[in-house]
Amino acid sequence: MPYKIIRYICLKYLHKGGYSVEHVDQVCLSLRKEYGKCVKMAGLLGRPDMLFIFDAGEVERVFRGEDGAPHRPSMPSLNYYKHTLRKNFFGEEKDCAGVIAVHGDSWAAFRTKVSRVALSTGAAAQYTEQVGDVADAFINRVREIRNSKSETPDDFLNEVHKWSLESLGLIALDTRLGCFESCEGSESQRLIDAVNTFFLCVGELELRTPWWRIYPTAMFKKYVAALDTILSVTLSHVERALQECKDNSSKSLLQDLVTAAGPRVAAVAALDMFLVGIDTTSNAVASTLYQLSKRPEVQEKLYKEITGVLQGRPLKAGDVSQMPYLKACIKEVLRMYPVVIGNGRQLTKDTVICGYNIPKGTQVIFQHYVMGNSDEYFSNASEFRPERWLNRSTYKHHPFASLPFGFGKRMCLGRRFAELEMHIIICKMVNAFRMEYHHEPLEYHVHPMYTPNGPIRIKLIDR
Numbered sequence: 134m135p136y137k138i139i140r141y142i143c144l145k146y147l148h149k150g151g152y153s154v155e156h157v158d159q160v161c162l163s164l165r166k167e168y169g170k171c172v173k174m175a176g177l178l179g180r181p182d183m184l185f186i187f188d189a190g191e192v193e194r195v196f197r198g199e200d201g202a203p204h205r206p207s208m209p210s211l212n213y214y215k216h217t218l219r220k221n222f223f224g225e226e227k228d229c230a231g232v233i234a235v236h237g238d239s240w241a242a243f244r245t246k247v248s249r250v251a252l253s254t255g256a257a258a259q260y261t262e263q264v265g266d267v268a269d270a271f272i273n274r275v276r277e278i279r280n281s282k283s284e285t286p287d288d289f290l291n292e293v294h295k296w297s298l299e300s301l302g303l304i305a306l307d308t309r310l311g312c313f314e315s316c317e318g319s320e321s322q323r324l325i326d327a328v329n330t331f332f333l334c335v336g337e338l339e340l341r342t343p344w345w346r347i348y349p350t351a352m353f354k355k356y357v358a359a360l361d362t363i364l365s366v367t368l369s370h371v372e373r374a375l376q377e378c379k380d381n382s383s384k385s386l387l388q389d390l391v392t393a394a395g396p397r398v399a400a401v402a403a404l405d406m407f408l409v410g411i412d413t414t415s416n417a418v419a420s421t422l423y424q425l426s427k428r429p430e431v432q433e434k435l436y437k438e439i440t441g442v443l444q445g446r447p448l449k450a451g452d453v454s455q456m457p458y459l460k461a462c463i464k465e466v467l468r469m470y471p472v473v474i475g476n477g478r479q480l481t482k483d484t485v486i487c488g489y490n491i492p493k494g495t496q497v498i499f500q501h502y503v504m505g506n507s508d509e510y511f512s513n514a515s516e517f518r519p520e521r522w523l524n525r526s527t528y529k530h531h532p533f534a535s536l537p538f539g540f541g542k543r544m545c546l547g548r549r550f551a552e553l554e555m556h557i558i559i560c561k562m563v564n565a566f567r568m569e570y571h572h573e574p575l576e577y578h579v580h581p582m583y584t585p586n587g588p589i590r591i592k593l594i595d596r
């Protein structure tokens with residue numbers, strides 16, 4: 134069948150429905166309802182046409198049919214930074230531009246070098262105690278900043294960002310950045326500020342009209358300066374790791390990468406991890422804490438599981454594998470509220486989707502938020518039931534409907550680290566506090582992660 138426009142919808146749809154970019158979740162739900170399982174979005178100002186897929190079976194077929202170098206449509210602003218503005222740095226060594234905003238053979242060569250180290254067994258588990266120390270520091274910090282009602286302050290999400298940055302600094306740079314007590318002018322503070330600026334700018338640059346393509350807007354200049362800072366701080370830490378590699382035999386992810394693939398690969402891998410590994414994890418944790426704070430019965434079940442495993446001693450590597458309910462709670466949050474609401478591919482070959490011939494080069498977006506919340510794929514989808522991940526014969530679901538970390542060769546490179554960080558912080562928070570929520574329910578919005586919109590004021594009662 135020749136390719137044809139399945140449904141034609143233009144940007145006016147967003148306005149007609151009274152929606153803004155922040156409410157793309159609602160737009161996608163409406164599109165599914167109104168137009169079916171395969172919808173073409175066209176006429177987006179400054180953006181290519183896109184095909185939205187709401188069918189888990191079709192998602193599975195596209196993923197399983199991928200070739201050796203799947204192409205994920207990337208952030209155009211980062212693409213421009215790596216391949217135009219700073220092409221001297223990222224293009225200087227062969228296959229050394231990283232994985233984010235990089236495609237084809239160059240992506241495959243870089244990914245192979247980093248995957249071997251980052252996804253190896255034990256790569257994440259070796260950080261259990263150190264990541265646990267960061268979680269303890271976070272808990273001390275929230276104890277201090279609770280208000281007179283024992284509630285977390287309005288800028289709680291910012292505190293969770295600090296925790297996430299501190300944890301990733303440890304994993305990617307072997308460094309305690311000191312995010313909870315940072316001092317003006319220090320290198321750590323420069324990195325923290327740069328990462329914050331990057332996040333503030335990236336959503337605006339990617340989700341709104343891309344004027345920066347025509348001229349360097351003030352926001353674009355700030356964005357580039359932030360990326361330059363992240364890169365230069367990262368490089369300086371890699372030099373230190375290189376030195377320490379020679380001095381001692383203890384190994385870390387950074388040192389393993391330096392040894393296996395060289396300092397340039399290690400620095401660029403760390404940069405990529407900083408770009409996509411902080412906001413994702415912090416929003417997932419904030420969302421999980423918020424959801425748990427509304428469900429005392431889930432917390433009690435979790436608390437029982439955690440105390441049963443720990444028996445009063447500190448957490449050590451391997452403990453989380455005995456906490457299936459903890460893992461299930463996080464999976465359930467990411468099913469209902471995936472921080473990345475839709476993943477995508479630019480097709481590298483002509484592909485039949487929902488019976489249509491879709492040509493190579495088309496951008497397809499897998500609508501995991503919509504599929505994850507659909508009764509078609511999860512029984513009683515609107516109910517928060519971690520048990521569905523434990524008892525698969527009672528709760529049937531399609532394995533490709535909820536894929537919070539993506540799938541296949543291009544799957545999240547930091548998944549093991551993200552899971553380690555999330556399991557540890559949630560485990561320690563539930564062990565330390567009973568969490569309650571006494572305010573109006575928060576709606577979620579795309580910002581650019583899918584996250585509760587508004588102050589997350591959780592009452593923390595010491596256990």
Ligand code: HEM
Nearest residue numbers: 232406410413414417537538539540543544545546547551
């Ligand atoms: C809850 C936390 C996180 C979520 C939900 C998440 C989700 C994702 C998703 C959906 C993708 C795209 C996968 C695909 O195209 O199939 C991705 C890619 C990636 N993620 Fe994560 N991520 C998280 C945390 C992290 C962390 C902590 C790191 C770094 C330590 C990280 C590093 C990466 C990298 C480097 C890629 C690009 C992989 C490539 O293109 O080859 N992520 N992530």
